[in-house]
Amino acid sequence: MPDTMNLNVRISGSLKDFVSREISAGAYENMSEYVRDLIRRDKERQEDAKLHALKAELQHAFATPENECVEISEKEFFARKDTQHR
Helix, strand or coil, X not given: CCCCCCCCCCCCHHHHHHHHHHHHCCCCCCHHHHHHHHHHHHHHHHHHHHHHHHHXXXXXXXXXXXXXXXXXXXXXXXXXXHHHCC
């Protein structure tokens, strides 16, 4: 069986009412399914943001005139990427 994590989430007021309506309407079978869906959507949103950033970098790189390009090693490339994302 895969490694799992148990969460204990407390919600009240309008959030509780909202989730209860979603479950009652048949959008989700239970609270766990609802939370898993939220996590999946957030993961997808983050992956989409990374892909969008990569596409923007590539578009910028391909728009740069060849005479302005500088050759660097693979090691230097990844070192620059690591410092940009900190």
